[in-house]
Amino acid sequence: MLDKRLLELLNQELDGTNSSRERQQVQALLSKNPGARRTFDELRHLASFLKAAPRLEPPPSLKRRILASLPKPRPSSQRVYPLFSLIKKLTEGTNVRYAYTFAGGAVAGILLFAFLTGSPSDTSSLVGAIGSSAPSQAIHSAEIDFPEIQGTFTAEATGNTVIATASINASEEIDFIVKFDEGKLLFERFQASDQSPGTVSIHPGRLELKGSGAMSYEFIFFRKSADAVALNADIMINGAKRSDVSVTLEQSSH
Amino acid sequence: MKHEQDHVLVQHCLNGNQKAFEILVDRYQKPVFNLAFRFTSSKEDAEDIAQSVFVKAFEKLNTFDPKFKFFSWLYKIAVNESINFLNRKKRFDTFDEDVHSGKREQEENFHDHEMTASIDMALLDLKIDYRVVVILNHFQDLSYREIGQILDIHENTVKSRLFSARKKLKGLLLKRGISHA
Numbered sequence: 001m002l003d004k005r006l007l008e009l010l011n012q013e014l015d016g017t018n019s020s021r022e023r024q025q026v027q028a029l030l031s032k033n034p035g036a037r038r039t040f041d042e043l044r045h046l047a048s049f050l051k052a053a054p055r056l057e058p059p060p061s062l063k064r065r066i067l068a069s070l071p072k073p074r075p076s077s078q079r080v081y082p083l084f085s086l087i088k089k090l091t092e093g094t095n096v097r098y099a100y101t102f103a104g105g106a107v108a109g110i111l112l113f114a115f116l117t118g119s120p121s122d123t124s125s126l127v128g129a130i131g132s133s134a135p136s137q138a139i140h141s142a143e144i145d146f147p148e149i150q151g152t153f154t155a156e157a158t159g160n161t162v163i164a165t166a167s168i169n170a171s172e173e174i175d176f177i178v179k180f181d182e183g184k185l186l187f188e189r190f191q192a193s194d195q196s197p198g199t200v201s202i203h204p205g206r207l208e209l210k211g212s213g214a215m216s217y218e219f220i221f222f223r224k225s226a227d228a229v230a231l232n233a234d235i236m237i238n239g240a241k242r243s244d245v246s247v248t249l250e251q252s253s254h
Numbered sequence: 255m256k257h258e259q260d261h262v263l264v265q266h267c268l269n270g271n272q273k274a275f276e277i278l279v280d281r282y283q284k285p286v287f288n289l290a291f292r293f294t295s296s297k298e299d300a301e302d303i304a305q306s307v308f309v310k311a312f313e314k315l316n317t318f319d320p321k322f323k324f325f326s327w328l329y330k331i332a333v334n335e336s337i338n339f340l341n342r343k344k345r346f347d348t349f350d351e352d353v354h355s356g357k358r359e360q361e362e363n364f365h366d367h368e369m370t371a372s373i374d375m376a377l378l379d380l381k382i383d384y385r386v387v388v389i390l391n392h393f394q395d396l397s398y399r400e401i402g403q404i405l406d407i408h409e410n411t412v413k414s415r416l417f418s419a420r421k422k423l424k425g426l427l428l429k430r431g432i433s434h435a
Contacts, residue, residue, distance in 0.1 A: 011417045015391075017398070046424050050392040053373050058287035062301055066279050066308045070272070173342070199306045 010040045014047055065202050071191050142245040148172050148237055155231050155247040162221040162249065164231050169214045175236035176209040178219060184229045185221040192217050226252040260324035267315055275315075279308055282325060285394060286332045292389045293336035294343075295374040303339050307332045322403065329394070330404045333386055340382070376426040384419035391416055 006029070012018045013026045030037045141154040151168030162185060166176055180187070182205050190200055190207065198211025209217055223229065230248045234241055255266065256277055266274035283304060290303035310331050318327050377385055390401045398412045405412070 007417060008413070011413070011420065015398075042424060043420060046420055046427070047392065049427070050373065050388070053370050053393070055284070055288050055393075056291055056297070056300075058283050058304065059297075059301065062283055062287065062304060063276075063279055065301070065305050066283070067276060069305055069309050070275070070312050071309075199309065201302045201305055 006036060007039070010036065010043060013040070014043050068187070068189055068202055069200055070189075140247040140249060142247050144168060144235065144243070144245055146235075146242060148242070149174055149235060153231075153233050153245045153247060155249055157223060157249045157252060160223045162223050162229065162231075164219045164221070164247070165216070166209060166219075166233065167216045170212045172237065173210065173212040174242075175234075175239075177234040177236065178207045178209070179232045179234070180205060180207075180221065181229065184224055184227055185231075186224055188220045188222055190217055190219045223252065261320040264315060264318055264320065264324060267312070275312055278311075278324070282328055283308070285325075286328065289329065289332050289389060289394060290336050290339075292374070292377060292393050293340060293385065295378055299339065299343075303332070303335050307335050310335065323400075326400055326403050329390070329396075333390075333404060337382060337386075372427060372430045376423055376430060379426050380419060380422060383415055384422060387412060387416045388419045388423060 009018065009022055009026050009029075013023065018026060026040075030040060139154050139156045141152050144151045144153060149168055149170040151166065153164070153166050153168075155162060155164045157163075164178060166178070168174075168176065187202065187207065192198070192200075192215070197213050198209050198215045198217070200217065201208045201210070207219055209215065228248060228251045230246060232244060232246045234244045236242065255263070255274060258266070258274075258277070260278065260281075263274040263278050267278070286307050287300050287304045290307070291297060291300035294300055294303070307328070311328055314331075318324065377388065380388065386405065387401055390396045390404065391398075396404070398409045398416070401412045401416075402409045407415075
């Protein structure tokens with residue numbers, strides 16, 4: 001039976017971390033102690049046995065899965081919008097008075113536009129004037145209400161983009177499995193609210209959200225055709241199906 | 255940018271350049287996947303873990319301290335994710351036997367030879383504290399110091415765990431008829 005210090009020296013010898021003095025000690029010991037020699041040989045065999053185990057190549061889809069799961073960069077507090085950027089630029093150096101003139105003009109223009117086109121609270125026409133936006137289909141929503149999980153599962157289509165949103169609060173860990181028809185929808189990405197504690201894994205035709213607590217996730221798809229599309233979600237608790245919810249978007253007019 | 259050092263790429267990511275993160279994924283997806291695979295002995299689970307590791311890393315990138323090595327930081331996330339995964343799985347598996355027999359046999363088909371399968375099964379029989387040091391030392395080639403940093407334990411603790419783990423592992427392999435280990 002080898003003592004603890006001796007075993008430590010043999011292990012360190014295997015790892016190449018012995019000092020030169022310790023190495024000499026080990027060599028002397030190995031030459032005269034058959035038990036130590038046998039133990040050392042066994043350790044070496046174990047190490048080479050483990051080394052021989054092949055390192056697996058990750059599947060090519062892994063990188064795509066990872067990149068598709070990354071949350072969208074959060075808007076930074078330092079984000080500068082074009083109008084403010086221009087104003088900022090003008091206020092620098094000697095151009096201050098031009099900045100005030102421009103800003104004043106811009107505000108006056110917006111107020112005049114709002115006055116001429118409708119009530120100030122009705123901003124829809126203002127949005128329409130700035131940029132074209134595809135009409136959004138009505139939001140379809142399903143309620144989830146169980147003792148362990150409450151929330152909503154909704155789907156909305158804008159042009160060819162379909163956004164499914166799971167806003168749930170689960171008192172214990174759940175799997176929320178969103179299933180979709182790959183013939184009709186192409187999964188693009190997901191994004192989570194800042195504090196959502198869950199994890200999402202992506203599989204062909206399904207997305208698995210796992211976690212507990214308050215979670216809000218948006219799953220964004222590209223709509224491949226104008227056909228009606230359904231999104232179904234299984235709610236699993238402890239590996240067993242608790243319920244399912246479903247939302248359907250009608251045939252698109254696009 | 256492909257040849258930039260890790261901490262430079264991290265800085266690019268923090269400045270909003272997602273391409274830099276893609277390079278980090280290219281660089282580390284294999285070791286992270288293998289690490290997770292050695293923990294779980296399942297290719298599918300290893301994929302899920304690896305995905306979750308990189309997403310967590312991306313989300314917490316602003317907490318990375320460039321004084322340390324990026325891979326140590328990433329492996330720390332990978333080890334934690336793997337352990338959490340195993341704990342969750344333990345809770346979900348009603349019958350522990352599912353893990354210890356059915357699942358393993360299924361995975362055995364994945365391996366191209368028996369020896370590898372024996373290593374995986376012997377590793378699964380090691381308790382987590384031992385398994386993690388064996389994986390980090392023998393499969394990721396990390397030093398005692400690096401393992402200590404990842405696990406937040408002293409180098410001496412790494413050594414004593416590793417030496418005990420080797421002894422235990424040798425016994426487990428012998429039990430499985432691998433006498434030359």
